[in-house]
Amino acid sequence: MSESILKALMQLFAIIARPVTGDEPEGSDYSDRRRVVEEFLKNQLNQELVTEYLKVFDYYYNLYQEKQSEKSKSKKRTSSSSVRVLKICSQINEELIQQQKVVVLIRLLEFVKPEEGEVTEQEMAFISTVSETFYIPETEFTLLRDFVLNPFEQILPHPNILVVNNDKHYEKLGIKHIYSENILDEIKIVFVESANILFLRYKGNHELYLNGHLVQNDKIFVLNNGSSIRNSKIKPIYFSDIVGRFAQDKIKEKIVFDVQGIEFRFKSGKTGLHHMSFTEESGHLVGIMGASGAGKSTLLNVLNGSEAPSLGKVCINGIDIHNQKNLVEGQIGFVSQDDLLIEELTVYQNLYFNAKLCFDNYNSDELDDAVNKMLMSLGLYEIKDMKVGSPLNKKISGGQRKRLNIALELIREPAILFLDEPTSGLSSRDSENILDLLKELTLKGKLVFVVIHQPSSDIFKMFDKLLILDTGGYLIYNGDPIESIIYYKSRVQHANWNESECTLCGNVNPEQIFNIVEAKVLDEYGNPTRARKINPSEWNLHFKRFFPETLKANESQHELPKIHFKIPNWFKQLRIFVKRDVLSKLANSQYMIINAIETPLLALLLSYIIKYYNVDVSNKIGYTLLENSNLPVYLF
Structure with a gap:
């Protein structure tokens, strides 16, 4: 956020602040208002800059309070302030993304919320102007206004509000619910759909922590990727649980991916994967991590049906993908680490010929429409007529190449998508864009598995679930990504084992996991030896004791999602291949x-x-x- 925008925001906060009336002691509401501004700045800047910009706010606040106290010119001042608000909002609009604009709006609503009484008409008029200028839908503005300003008990039921409490029979119409057994108070969470952001409000007398920070009573907090709500008495409530509850109603066709006691041995007799079981459902982004030789690619090949397990089975909605392949045809997509693009063809042609090989039942107009929609959804439509080029003679960027590779599989609309190292060789920005795209797919009901190596803090937090493999194909963790850091630190009795992220910046370091898992025994001189402190089989035993397998009752088998996938006959395929190759040669x-x-x-x-x-x-x-x-x- 630029210096000019931050100064503009401080000015906006100062303008909206209502003047102190004669009945109120001077500065009665000022400390609360200043605290809201301080909390907003702490989420954006370091402590030194927070202090600096608070001084900017103080200056503008005192300036506008002095001007607004002139009663004879109050109407003129109000009109002048409205013009300033519009000007500042127009300036902010050009730089902030929609999520940041919604956060600004929430902080403004908190800013004007009085301890007693109601918000003045002038303040609400200013905030309404801000909302309109930020292009926030009126229905969402009303929802946020009521969520922030209404007393906690009077927040009305709404499809975009979730309640967390210990009432099993919570059946208030229109309110989504998460049951937490030992929570003694209530949490309410609002989902702003247009900006894809969540806010939390808690009312109670017991301590509650959000990402290790104490939640202040009746204040609004942003829920980011990887967030967790916890205290000493309750089972942690993860960000993925909350998002999954909101997405549940939108997922029309449920997918249950069940891995039942699989093992895999190579032809040489060497074990590639040891016994493991887990279940995942649609709407989840699952990360697979592990050191080299841990069996990540082997696991991916078994899960996507390329390799059959030596023992156990893999099922989609109760259907064995290895023994009943014809029933799950088209349900699984796989994006390999290597490019599958034809360098001489354009972005559009690569996807078009791939679509022709998948949809024999589509005519040319339907194919063209499907290809263009896919290119638009992945942000590739503007470059559709550009040649792909080779990695050495680049025409499109690495991130665009990876998105096009994903599009080749995604155009078939598989219910489950597997990706092998999709961020390999990409910049941090391109890597985050790819994971953002995959996260969006899960919100539409897809189940996505991603093998990833050395993810950044932001990428690590995007995963809903994490599978960690150790050398030799041992599963040593299956659960929430942020919780994995706490789990491993507690196993080796770190002093700060209950801290999963930096208390100042909120970043997490996934490398901590492998530093602990692969820690070496030291010799008498303090030098690391080749022997590990805890070998893979021991980590596997730790995991099984800490996360015992629970046998689920057989659920009613869900129908598989309908697909339009239809492979043309061999003669049509030959014609498509010949035409594609001739075009690539002519190009x-x-x-x-x-x-x-x-x-x-x-x-x-x-x-x-x-x-x-x-x-x-x-x-x-x-x-x-x-x-x-x-x-x-x-x-x-």
């Missing part, structure tokens, strides 16, 4: 010129040389093809 002008000139040029050169070459003095005719001694070798 390569250098290749065409060389092939067109090379053969006649070589023939002319050789014929000119051979014309004057006689192997026999008696040969007066010259060179003839039939008398060439190398002809049999050439033919056979």
Whole structure:
């Protein structure tokens, strides 16, 4: 956030602040207002800059309070302030993303909320102007206004409000609910759909922690990726649980991916995967992490049906994907680490020919429409006529190449998508964009598995579930990503084992996990040896004791999602392949010129040389093809 925008925001807070009336002691509401501004700044800046910008707020606050106290010019001042609000909001609009604008609106509502009484008409008029300028829908503004300003007990039922409490029979119409057994108070969470952001409000007398920070009573907090709500008495409530509850109603066709006691052995007899079981459902983004040789790719191949397990089975809604392949055809998509793009074709052509090989039942208009929609949804429509190019001769960026690879699978609309190292070789920005895209897919009901290596803090927090493999194919963790750091630190009795992230910046360090898992034994001189303190099988036993397998009752089998996938017959496939390859050759002008000139040029050169070459003095005719001694070798 730029310096000019921060100053504009401080000015906006100061303008909206209502003047102190004669009945109130001076500064009666000022400390509360200043605290709201301070909390907002702490989420954006370090402590030094927070202090600096609080001084900016103090300056503007005192300036506008002085101006507004002139009663004879109050109408003129109000009009002037409205113009300033519009000007500042227009400036902010150009720089802040929609999520940040919603946070600003929430902080403004908190800012004007009085300890007693109601918000003044002038303050609400200013905030309404801000909301309109930020293009926040009126229905969402009303929802947020009531969520922040109404007494906690009077927050009305709404489809976008979730309640967390210990009432099993909570059946208030229109309110979503999460049951937490030992929670003694109540939490309410609002989902702002247009900005895809969540806010929490807690009212109670007991301590509650959000990401290790104490939740202040009756204040509004932002719920970010990877957030967790906990105290000493309750089972942690994870961000994925909350998002999943909001997404539940939108998922029409449920997918249950059940891995039942699988093991895998290579042909040599070596074990690639040891016994493991887990279940995942639609709407989740699942990360798979592990060191080199831990079996990540092997697990991915078993889960996507490429390899059959030696023991156990993998089921989708009760259907075995290895023994009943025909029933799950088209339900699984796999994006490999390597490119599957044809370099000479355009972005559109790559996706179009792939679609033709998947949808024999589509006509040309339907294919064109499906391809364009997919390109638009992945942000590739503007470059659809650009050639893909090679990694060495780049035409499109690495992030765009990866998105196009994902589009090749995604156009079939598989219910489950597997990706092998989708962020490999990409910048941190492109990596986050790819994971943002995958996260959006889960919100639409897809189940996505991602093998990833060394994720950043932001990417790590995006995962709903995390599977960690250790050397030799041992499953040593299955659960919430942030909780994994606490789990491993507690296993080795770290002093600050209950802290999963930095208390100042909120970042997490996934490398901590492997530093603990692969910690080496030290010799008498303090040098690390090759032996590990805890070997993979021991970590696996720790995991099984801490997370015992629970046998689920057989649920009624859900129907598989309907797909439009239909492979054309072999003759149509041949025609598509020929047309695609001819187009790729024609698109390569250098290749065409060389092939067109090379053969006649070589023939002319050789014929000119051979014309004057006689192997026999008696040969007066010259060179003839039939008398060439190398002809049999050439033919056979």
